[in-house]
Amino acid sequence: MTLTPDQTAEIDAARAAESRTLRPVSPGMEARLYTAHPVLDHGFVRVIDYMGDDSAIVQAARVSYGRGTKKVSDDAGLIAYLMRHWHSTPFEMCEVKFHVKLPIFVARQWIRHRTANVNEISARYSILDREFYIPAPENLAAQSASNRQGRGEALEGDEAQRVLDWLRDDATRAYDHYEAMLGQEGQQGLARELARMNLPANVYTQWYWKCDLHNLFHFLRLRADPHAQFEIRVYAEAMAEITADWVPLAYAAFEDYRMGGAQLSAKGVKVLKRRLRGEVVSQEDSGMSKGEWREFEGVWG
Amino acid sequence: MTLTPDQTAEIDAARAAESRTLRPVSPGMEARLYTAHPVLDHGFVRVIDYMGDDSAIVQAARVSYGRGTKKVSDDAGLIAYLMRHWHSTPFEMCEVKFHVKLPIFVARQWIRHRTANVNEISARYSILDREFYIPAPENLAAQSASNRQGRGEALEGDEAQRVLDWLRDDATRAYDHYEAMLGQEGQQGLARELARMNLPANVYTQWYWKCDLHNLFHFLRLRADPHAQFEIRVYAEAMAEITADWVPLAYAAFEDYRMGGAQLSAKGVKVLKRRLRGEVVSQEDSGMSKGEWREFEGVWG
């Protein structure tokens, strides 16, 4: 992560300016506010603002006049019930705003979550910084042999070196030319909105990204999942830690019912019931395709 | 507006509990928080929570590291520019949550705004209160003679009295039977989810309604408009006043470019340009339909 002294000073100033409010406050989130949590080689995630806490979920579910909290144990039980029964609207009553610095190819996956509000820096208007994502050696993974959209072990030796050199050299040259196209010393220069097309997909961009808690959980479920690409998963993991500090009861329910749970098809339910009765069931006998059976065995052995 | 002593006490307690926060604070909104602003005979609007202020709009537009504010005059200029050019995403970075008590027929119009988050009290689960909207005499309007979906002058005399009696008597009888259906003294009673169907559309419901500032402005433009039905317009007007206190710069831009502005068709632009050159233009000569011409003259004479 690279912050200029000015940026660091702005963040420090924001953390120093305390105010009084009548709104609900999440102590875990106040401790996180504004600080840049490093992700990848130059990226970060920062919380810019938030609305609500665990009790706001309870309060909305009850359409309360007051804070609506009785005992923490009651709140935990109600929140677990809401999560288990897919009552999503009370979770929509909390909101969070992040400032994220991330490579463009990660941003292109991320933006597919359409239920968020986004302000991205405009490369039509501004000049992007000279910062590219170059994978650490242990993340320079080979194509998976079994999964067309997965990755295997890290490349090694000459091949790893060659790939790293290409990534670095091509990005550097592309950025040099991007800068040169923009014009120097009295030259008019190519329009910014055109020059940016020379930049590779590993250049960093930045945005403000705002989302309600229900949709944040949906994002985390898909992107903090082991099948998500490593480069977006590390962002999701950083955000998951922040969320656990923000709304600890809701996050615990999310972990139990979403992240740690399992989904069974009608065929899967039947197979498990037969197994519970002591039957041995084979793929041929399960009604499942080979692919589905493999995934089923991955969970149930 | 009818609040029980318990509800009043809960609101007072919420207004008494001040905390410290690092988040941006809107003084105008802090003064509004939790208080129930009366609307119609039994309804209200209360702010439950908010996120962001005028400077949050500027900050998002600039994807800033710090608060992003320089001078108020700069902020006002940027906010006006964003509003004029329909750059809606920075306004989406502010969020507000209301608690509203409103008649069901108003709720049915309101819910058509799909970009909000809503938690409504469930009449499957709870028993609704004995409260109906009965129009004040001056709002007991006759059908408009010219506009199939508008209203004219207030009814008077016997007709007014007869209508008011029907509204009151039918609502009272419907509620009496609703209560009776729910069962008493050892009777099992009809399921709540069925009994509610006997209640008329002027019975009050309640919800938490959360929305970003861009979509709130869209709601206000349609519902605080003179063509909106009076019974929803009064809610929109109460919310508009609150919004003016919350984000004064954004609200001023909204008033200038949306509420107070005018929209011209290509034909309208041509007619105005001819008029500016001194021509007298008639409807026949304008290319407009009679209806459009009438609306055009309503603004431009």
Add this chain to the structure above:
Amino acid sequence: MTLTPDQTAEIDAARAAESRTLRPVSPGMEARLYTAHPVLDHGFVRVIDYMGDDSAIVQAARVSYGRGTKKVSDDAGLIAYLMRHWHSTPFEMCEVKFHVKLPIFVARQWIRHRTANVNEISARYSILDREFYIPAPENLAAQSASNRQGRGEALEGDEAQRVLDWLRDDATRAYDHYEAMLGQEGQQGLARELARMNLPANVYTQWYWKCDLHNLFHFLRLRADPHAQFEIRVYAEAMAEITADWVPLAYAAFEDYRMGGAQLSAKGVKVLKRRLRGEVVSQEDSGMSKGEWREFEGVWG
């Protein structure tokens, strides 16, 4: 279901007017088009238009130049894979438009699904028909003793009769007064937008409702579920049958992975694994709350 001779004639005319098209056609849906499928005592569901079929899902997943279909068995496998892995976007590529006649209290639940497009008849502009939902005797259910938002057995004898009389009489009287308020013989009459507030929540309304297949499946999963209120479930069931005719492969995958499947929490996975190893697990020992345990036993015994 009540259709006027004019309405029947319009539907017949629409079914008689065949055209030629280059678009994909679903034979199962063509057989359904326009016909009113009766639901409840006066309601119906009709398909007005549709876009796409099973092969459109495959085609979108592959971003194909042509129809993209190879063998039906390949398509079925890919569609099952997409459903299993929550790849929702290909299912969004099919669209359907229904015309629905339904009681207002059902419409109020239904409209909470925000991802659809809706045009409802306006009671500000039009006069609603004299049609109310009155439950059949076997659906006049008592409040559930165990579930605050559920229903139990049907009411019987005097209580049933009394409830039915109230529902019928109150609706009739409310409609009589609604009509009378609207004015007769030279009277101006109350504005329609006001008079409608006298009508009860079991009066029928109508709308056009358009939705993509992914969101339709989401609607069906929640509303064709045994926990949904009977009066909306019958609509969902009628739509589910239509959907099965429209996209048979996608519907089969939906039944397998959504309707017939089961969801397990992290705790539920652990309990099942212990049981599969032959352990006997009690609620106290499961980490689950009593409510969750009851639901878990409901599926797994």
Add this chain to the structure above:
Amino acid sequence: MTLTPDQTAEIDAARAAESRTLRPVSPGMEARLYTAHPVLDHGFVRVIDYMGDDSAIVQAARVSYGRGTKKVSDDAGLIAYLMRHWHSTPFEMCEVKFHVKLPIFVARQWIRHRTANVNEISARYSILDREFYIPAPENLAAQSASNRQGRGEALEGDEAQRVLDWLRDDATRAYDHYEAMLGQEGQQGLARELARMNLPANVYTQWYWKCDLHNLFHFLRLRADPHAQFEIRVYAEAMAEITADWVPLAYAAFEDYRMGGAQLSAKGVKVLKRRLRGEVVSQEDSGMSKGEWREFEGVWG
């Protein structure tokens, strides 16, 4: 535009397969179906499917039982009325699905329109084609001197040549290395999801993009506007022509009330009224900022 013989054959096959349908048919759109309309040097727009026509808008506005059309002139009048009064829901009742080939930097702007359904080819799964956007000489525009996000005249001479050489050379080298990283002859190769990060933002991607007519008009208003970047505007213009063939009445209303119209602020209305009374108004006297005044004069002289 570059289509392989296989792709051309698939398109021809799709255009040759006519079916019978009971659905409404738009003759103008049938003539367009499947054909690739070239945009930029390698891109295209193709209609893959559509739902509805002008009469579907009328039918939805009336919640009709039949086609709802009376006379074309009535339909035109109603459609114009709906457009003028921002009654957007009837326009949402038409739907269209495009297949688009476009540079990534254009896709990044386009995807910000969140109300569409999108399936993009996955560069985690597939290998992208060796095709980049290189501007034609007349579109190799310099940075605007007056507008930080605009462009001026085309670059000329040596500077133009140097820029074109950089764009071509850097893209070619990046693609060569992308291919080489993916591994050859027995090498495992870098994971596709990583290798793609070496590709520049002018490489072409493809997607299926589906949208309702209301949101398509919104897209066209912003992207077919003279202030939109040329490289996305040419796509919007191609889609606008297709839309004019699909729903001619709705498109005519869109041109009149949106594309060709003008928006006035409250200040703008006041200034025009003073001018109509013969007053001469200056910027200082208008209440407008310099920027707003310049834009105002751009329309009104």
